[in-house]
Amino acid sequence: MAVPDDLWRALLKADSGMGLPLPPGEPVWGAVVRTMGLIQAQMKGDAGTVLCPEKSKQEGHIWGSMRKTAFILGSGLLLSVAFWNSVTWHLQRFWGASGYFWQAQWERLLWKFEEKEWILFIIGAALVPGLLFWAFNGLLLVVDMTGRPTFISRYRIQLGKNEPVDSVKLRQSIRTVLFNQYMISFPMVVFLYPFLKWWGDPCRRELPTFHWFLLELAIFTLIEEVLFYYSHRLLHRPAFYKQIHKKHHEWTAPIGVISLYAHPVEHVASNMLPATVGPLVMGAHLSSITVWFSLALIITSISHCGYHLPFLPSPEFHDYHHLKFNQCYGVLGVLDHLHGTDSVFKQTKAYERHVLLLGFTPLSESIPDSPKKME
Secondary structure, three states: OOOOHHHHEEEEEHOOOOOOOOOOOOHHHHHHHHHHHHHHHHHHHHHHHHOOOOOOHHHHHHHHHHHHHHHHHHHHHHHHHHHHHHHHHHHHHHHHHHHHHHHHHHHHHHOOOOOOOHHHHHHHHHHHHHHHHHHHHHHHHHHHOOOOOOOHOOOOOOOOOOOOOHHHHHHHHHHHHHHHHHHHHHHHHHHHHHHHHHHHOOHHHHHHHHHHHHHHHHHHHHHHHHHHHHHHHHHHHHHHHOOOOHHHHHHOOOHHHHHHHHHHHHHHHHHHHHHHHHHHHHHOOOOHHHHHHHHHHHHHHHHOOEEOOOOOOOHHEEEEEEEOOOOOOOOHHHHHHOOOOOOOOHHOOHOOOOOOOOOOOHHHHOOOOOOOOOO
16 A cells, blocks of 8 residues: 555654655655765764774674664665556546546446346456457467568567467467357356355445555456466476366467467466466456456557567467476466576566667667577
């Protein structure tokens, strides 16, 4: 939760003897920065008067290090919270300004689907995310099959692959994706509704607040990371890989639509469950579920799309997994870092390119692969 501006001002005014003036109109950021400067100056002054050079040299060194560490950590925490507060304050203003509008639209939907909220749930949790998935991947499929427009195809990660994509292989993959969506995902969403209804009613009248919505998304993401990472690693065990996960890895140079190309067991265990457990745990509102499922499908499509496009999340991490198989199992990369399953990836050009592209020069040009071999 973000700390309100008025609380920050009260805390800053109460700082130990600083006497920091806080005019009512002054931004909190300015006060925070000036407070940090005063704290640092006071610490430097104290360090020169407390320590005895001959008797307490070692103690002074330890104490000084502890104070510097405390200052750095405290400053980082304070600035992070202040930054978070500033961002969420502006977003909250936007959310609040449009909140009555969205609440009115939601209540209108509830009135139209009165006594049939389960239909509204299926539309929000299955139909809307599914349509967004195919709209996004439909655009990518045009590029995959034609190589045009070139302002997209020039951002291809694995150069020389899927130029164009194998049409027979693509048709087979699309059939599998449609089967997974309509024969597995859709029934799971239908069965999800009564559990959510019992837990907290996903179609309740009140929409979630902006801060609660952000908290839910953060928790959904963390739960998905844990469940996907360990289920994915389990599927790479020899006993499961050959019979189940090998199907997904038929695409060593992936494209967006094959993000859901998987054995039915894998689709349940590694695609659906990591995404649905979070909303179940939180008893989420349908609005949060719709946004979350839509984001999850778009992000996994980006991770598989094979193009490192400007201003979109980098797909280098998961693309490298499809290329090498035994690296980069997660989504965020946190558990890969903790378990060392990204150690080889970190030595490659792909890792150097694993950044948010903020320009229009393809990273394959600015950070090219080694001329001898593709890492």
